[in-house]
Amino acid sequence: MNDDELLTGVRDAFTALDPVPRDVLAAGRAALAWRLPAATLAEPTLEGAAGAARGTRGGNVRALTFTCPDATIEAEVADAGRFREISGRIVPGTAAAVLVRHRRLPPGGTGAPVEPGGLFCLPPVPPGLVSLVFRLDGGASVVTSWARV
Structure with missing residues (x-):
């Protein structure tokens, strides 16, 4: 098992056992959408x-x-x-x-x-x-x- 396979297994375990709430994901995506790097x-x-x-x-x-x-x-x-x-x-x-x-x-x-x-x-x-x-x-x-x- 290499590092990528290990990280994929850990990610899958967290997704199954403790998923991130949808509203938290939406807030994170919205925060990134609000960025204005050139401003x-x-x-x-x-x-x-x-x-x-x-x-x-x-x-x-x-x-x-x-x-x-x-x-x-x-x-x-x-x-x-x-x-x-x-x-x-x-x-x-x-x-x-x-x-x-x-x-x-x-x-x-x-x-x-x-x-x-x-x-x-x-x-x-x-x-x-x-x-x-x-x-x-x-x-x-x-x-x-x-x-x-």
Whole structure:
């Protein structure tokens, strides 16, 4: 018996005795599908409460800021019942498209256009971990790290 045959036997034993749950396999495949190797990663730099005065309905609003060498993304997250509203801007302002990645949204995410001045407003998003992907007009992409909203 060589190493390959031994590993095949071990794999078959684990598959029969302790299979990986389907939802875990699906989550792993989805995580790999969400990779954007060519995108620039924008890391979080500031998080805090923006205050009730800045909220459109007087509710709680959280401010998130992500930066990378080429851009800064400023976002506000407001409670909207069971969902969250995310709006903000990318600096320097440029026309683009923004997508929200969330495990309860379709694999392509849900998105909106970014105005030439850099402003964006996304459709309601379920609470949980999200990442924003900005597809800039020049073909480059900027992706934020994951944040809980």
